[in-house]
Amino acid sequence: xxxxxxxxxxxxxxxxxxxxxxxxxxxxxxxxxxxxxxVLVGEDPASQVYVASKGRETIAxxxxxxxxxxxxxxxxxxxxALVAGLNADEAVDGILVQLPLPKHIDTNRxxxxxxxxxxxxxxxxxxxxxxxxxxxxxxxxxxxxxxxxLKATLGKMTGLEAVVVGRSNLVxxxxxxxxxxxxxTVTIAHSRTRDLASVCRRADILVxxxxxxxxxRGEWVKPGATVIDVGINRIPAPERGxxxxxxxxxxxxxxxxxxxxxxxxxxGGVGPMTIASLLANTLTAATRRRGLPExxxxxxxxxxxxxxx
Ligand code: NDP
Numbered sequence: 001x002x003x004x005x006x007x008x009x010x011x012x013x014x015x016x017x018x019x020x021x022x023x024x025x026x027x028x029x030x031x032x033x034x035x036x037x038x039v040l041v042g043e044d045p046a047s048q049v050y051v052a053s054k055g056r057e058t059i060a061x062x063x064x065x066x067x068x069x070x071x072x073x074x075x076x077x078x079x080x081a082l083v084a085g086l087n088a089d090e091a092v093d094g095i096l097v098q099l100p101l102p103k104h105i106d107t108n109r110x111x112x113x114x115x116x117x118x119x120x121x122x123x124x125x126x127x128x129x130x131x132x133x134x135x136x137x138x139x140x141x142x143x144x145x146x147x148x149x150l151k152a153t154l155g156k157m158t159g160l161e162a163v164v165v166g167r168s169n170l171v172x173x174x175x176x177x178x179x180x181x182x183x184x185t186v187t188i189a190h191s192r193t194r195d196l197a198s199v200c201r202r203a204d205i206l207v208x209x210x211x212x213x214x215x216x217r218g219e220w221v222k223p224g225a226t227v228i229d230v231g232i233n234r235i236p237a238p239e240r241g242x243x244x245x246x247x248x249x250x251x252x253x254x255x256x257x258x259x260x261x262x263x264x265x266x267x268g269g270v271g272p273m274t275i276a277s278l279l280a281n282t283l284t285a286a287t288r289r290r291g292l293p294e295x296x297x298x299x300x301x302x303x304x305x306x307x308x309x
Pocket of ligand 1: 142167168172190191209231232271272
């Protein structure tokens with residue numbers, strides 16, 4: 001068997017289009033433009049690239065983008081004051097503080113200071129709690145995007161066995177909650193799990209969010225399973241030339257694609273969904289804050305756009 005590849009890039013572009021359409025609708029009917037504020041402290045090169053592309057995509061979707069670039073020596077108090085200002089700013093619907101923060105700043109304190117209703121990264125404990133108790137919440141972007149890919153691939157997931165490898169607040173835990181809300185039978189595996197291979201082999205839906213290149217082998221995958229590889233790992237690629245690297249997932253793709261029914265590649269799978277999901281979260285935050293109806297069902301809107309080509 002050769003798995004069908006889940007094209008996250010095409011899906012993410014459909015999601016961006018669906019968000020842009022909804023933004024145009026809220027502008028026309030309610031006369032406001034949703035806005036996303038992104039805060040970057042320091043000069044981490046990877047973070048600079050992420051922040052620049054978040055800004056570009058936000059504007060491309062028809063929303064306002066507010067970038068706040070602060071020097072690495074910014075104090076925690078200064079950052080908290082900026083966050084307080086953004087919480088109170090009517091033009092700002094979503095606030096994202098790019099992680100990691102410099103070591104002298106307490107990340108949890110900063111995340112806790114963001115208004116939960118503007119917390120488009122979904123990392124505030126209030127949003128984690130809302131998600132865990134089945135209430136409308138803002139969900140971290142990568143798990144939310146992964147769920148859209150799963151819905152588009154599988155439709156209803158009722159009763160399926162889902163195994164999530166990884167239990168971080170950013171990916172594993174929220175994704176497990178989303179799968180539970182979709183009526184899957186969910187197992188969360190982690191570094192202390194015994195006989196991980198046989199736990200994985202139970203999964204109709206296998207999610208890898210570990211950060212270890214190629215850890216999940218083909219023989220760990222149940223034939224026909226849907227495999228979502230969240231991992232992004234940079235490994236040496238001497239075949240591309242001296243000092244070159246390439247990105248790989250947590251799943252051994254070459255092996256797993258011969259066993260799985262559907263699989264996300266790395267790159268081009270879950271990765272592109274993250275920014276697209278951030279845009280969707282910003283629009284959702286903007287409408288909820290104003291007591292307007294929820295924006296469109298994005299899973300459905302994307303599926304339609306994909307069908308239309
Ligand atoms: P964390 O390091 O926060 O969490 C990793 C998890 O994997 C932990 O729960 C850890 O278990 C578990 N783990 C580590 N080693 C093993 C092992 N040998 N067997 C089983 N479980 C193990 O990572 P994140 O959740 O933040 O990210 C996971 C991956 O996803 C990374 O590659 C990251 O780059 C990628 N990522 C991709 C994004 C995207 O946009 N596509 C966005 C965010 C992350 P324990 O809790 O016991 O330590």
